[in-house]
Amino acid sequence: MISIPKDDPAAPDAFPAAPGAPSALETPASPSEVPKETSASLQMPEGLEFYAPNYICLTVFAVIFFPPLGLAAVYFSSKTTEANQNQDWEQAYINSGWTGWLDVFAILIGLAIIYVYTLYM
Structure with missing residues (x-):
């Protein structure tokens, strides 16, 4: 990484904008010109702490034991x-x-x- 000494008169006061990014004064002419950012570029390490659980294993068991509720759980x-x-x-x-509630009810209904x-057959 290159560092610029603070006493250098040629050093910029602020970091320049990323290449290809519009400056604060420029506005895109149409919505199609707005750069699209992917969700991967928006992810921050702090954001990963908020991820909600998917209960994938329970969902698989729910589909096996009672498919009607299991498929609803797959949707959620x-x-x-x-x-x-x-x-x-x-x-x-x-x-x-x-997802969690549908998984639990599907597994319980299937086991019942x-x-x-x-018991009766």
Whole structure:
């Protein structure tokens, strides 16, 4: 890394804008000219601490034991992943809660069906 001494008169007071980024005075002519940033470039280490859990293992068991609720849990698990990537933490935690509850109920219903089937057949 190159360092510029503070007493150098040619040293800039502020860092220049990134290449290709519009300056504060320039505005893009149309929305298509706005640079699109990926979610990976927006991720900060602090943001990773807020990730909501997906309960992937429970979701797999839910699909195996009781597919109707298990498939609903897969839907909410995918929504949780999408919200985590977009850093929409509120939606991520809401979807994660739905995923967890649907997983638990699907597994319990599936085990109850297996239990009743083996008990009375």
